[in-house]
Amino acid sequence: MMRRTWHTEDFDAMGWHDVHVHGLKLxxxxxxxxxxxxxxxxxxxLQWDTCDDGMFRFTVCRAExxxxxxxxxxxxxxxxxxxxxxxxxxxxxxxxxxxxxxNGATSWRWQITINxxxxxxxxxxxxxxxxLMGEPVVQQSRQWLSSAQRTGTF
Numbered sequence: 001m002m003r004r005t006w007h008t009e010d011f012d013a014m015g016w017h018d019v020h021v022h023g024l025k026l027x028x029x030x031x032x033x034x035x036x037x038x039x040x041x042x043x044x045x046l047q048w049d050t051c052d053d054g055m056f057r058f059t060v061c062r063a064e065x066x067x068x069x070x071x072x073x074x075x076x077x078x079x080x081x082x083x084x085x086x087x088x089x090x091x092x093x094x095x096x097x098x099x100x101x102x103n104g105a106t107s108w109r110w111q112i113t114i115n116x117x118x119x120x121x122x123x124x125x126x127x128x129x130x131x132l133m134g135e136p137v138v139q140q141s142r143q144w145l146s147s148a149q150r151t152g153t154f
Contacts, residue, residue: 002136004043004131004132005129005130005131005132006129006130006131007127007128007129007130008056008108008126008127008128008129010041011012011128013034014047014130015040015093016044016091016094016112017045017091017092017093018045018090018091018092018115018143019042019043019044019045019090019091019143020042020043020087020088020089020091020143020144021040021042021090021091022041022042022043022088022150023040023041024039024040024041025038025039025041026038026039026070027039030069033062033069034071035069035070035071036069037067037068037069037070038065038066038067038070038073038121038123039064039065039067040064040065040066041062042062042064042065042091043060043061043063043065043088043117043143043144043145043150044060044061044063044065044130044132044151045058045059045060045063045143046059046061046136047059048062051091051140053065053123053143055140055141056140056141057138057139057140057144058138058139058140059113059136059137059138060136060137060138060139060142060143060144060145061071061115061132061133061134061135061136061137062133062150063130063131063132063133064130064131064133065128065129065130066128066129066131067110067123067125067127067128068125068126068128068129069126070123070124070125070128070140071123071124071125072121072122072123072124073121073122073123074121074122074123075118075119075121076119076120076121077089077114077117077118077119078117078118079093081117081119082116082117082118087116088115088144089094089114089116089117089119090114090115091112091113091114091115092113092114092115092144093112093113094110094111094112094113095110095111095113096108096109096110096111097109099124103139107124107125107126108124108125108126108127109122109123109124110122110124110125110128129152134150134151141144
């Protein structure tokens with residue numbers, strides 16, 4: 001059975017290089033905590049394979065990457081200086097560092113580097129959940145799903 005959900009504990013075994021982001025939204029606002037969830041609608045690359053002809057084959061699935069109880073969100077995406085039009089942005093990678101608060105509590109500072117167009121997202125959150133939202137598609141030479149392949153609503 002294929003795995004469909006990952007959590008913060010799985011971070012070191014996961015990767016998001018060249019994962020395309022089709023949307024983002026803020027949900028589950030907590031006025032008391034001053035936080036919300038940041039939800040990214042992504043095409044997650046489950047597997048990269050090299051074919052005999054030197055081309056790549058990708059197993060891609062629509063997924064929801066949800067960071068919980070987000071604070072201190074910084075967004076920077078620069079579509080204006082690129083030479084192409086609007087398209088899903090592409091993640092270069094996700095790094096994290098431990099935050100230690102004065103009261104002894106810990107959390108994570110997440111840095112999401114964007115490779116197309118230039119940009120980044122930075123946020124503080126105790127963790128994430130990533131859930132596959134459809135069925136995986138195997139395709140050559142393309143790391144993202146077309147609009148027709150991305151069925152359902154977000």
